[in-house]
Amino acid sequence: MPSSEHHAPPLLQARGLRFTRNDDPVFGPLDFAVDAGEALLVQGDNGAGKTTLLRVLAGLLRAEEGAIELDGHPSDPARRARAITYLGHLPGLKADLSAMENLDFLCGLQGRRRSQLPSNALAIVGLAGYEDALARQLSAGQKKRLSLARLWMSPAPLWLLDEPYANLDLEGIELVNRMVQAHLREGGAALVTTHGAYAAPPVRTRLLVMEKAA
Numbered sequence: 001m002p003s004s005e006h007h008a009p010p011l012l013q014a015r016g017l018r019f020t021r022n023d024d025p026v027f028g029p030l031d032f033a034v035d036a037g038e039a040l041l042v043q044g045d046n047g048a049g050k051t052t053l054l055r056v057l058a059g060l061l062r063a064e065e066g067a068i069e070l071d072g073h074p075s076d077p078a079r080r081a082r083a084i085t086y087l088g089h090l091p092g093l094k095a096d097l098s099a100m101e102n103l104d105f106l107c108g109l110q111g112r113r114r115s116q117l118p119s120n121a122l123a124i125v126g127l128a129g130y131e132d133a134l135a136r137q138l139s140a141g142q143k144k145r146l147s148l149a150r151l152w153m154s155p156a157p158l159w160l161l162d163e164p165y166a167n168l169d170l171e172g173i174e175l176v177n178r179m180v181q182a183h184l185r186e187g188g189a190a191l192v193t194t195h196g197a198y199a200a201p202p203v204r205t206r207l208l209v210m211e212k213a214a
């Protein structure tokens, strides 16, 4: 653990991050940092570039310019695999596997927090009793909840959450906020995109407002 006089680098730092698509500017340059125990709310209208930013941070798209550091080191595939878990718009589930098989499969790919059992994670997200249901038989909200169970199992400290409230009922929105709170209490961090329509998680929050590039 770092001593009090040694200031740990942010979990995530972006400097001068700029993204263009076919020479059209999408966002940036952006500068921001997220420390352990913090959330960064990424706010902006439809098309402002929130999803693009998260995909750049997750290593799925390449920025035109700028630098990304994870824990004080340049972001590279191995560091991203250890540090980041990405919850995108699509649930990323295998339609013909059951809820439990999906979770086992994803834990096999990404590792899991030692203290967590997949069955507990399913119960936490309200899917107790759905262990054997095929993913394609789940509702949109239940699929989202299954993705949240995968998130809960992930050992990565940095959560990139693209509109995590989409398709969730009020209780599901509160579930997301409780999960983010618990994750931050354990020293994690989260980037959360939002249109501002839902209550943000009640945690230490920084704000990044994105506007459509001119």
Ligand SMILES: Nc1ncnc2c1ncn2[C@@H]1O[C@H](COP(=O)(O)OP(=O)(O)OP(=O)(O)O)[C@@H](O)[C@H]1O
Pocket: 021, 026, 044, 045, 046, 047, 048, 049, 050, 051, 052, 053, 195
């Ligand atoms: N695959 C793509 N090909 C071409 N243009 C794209 C693609 N994906 C996004 N865009 C464009 O990039 C810009 C940013 O899109 P992005 O999805 O990042 O916005 P967003 O802030 O996440 O929007 P929303 O709130 O609607 O999800 C938009 O102008 C969009 O039309």
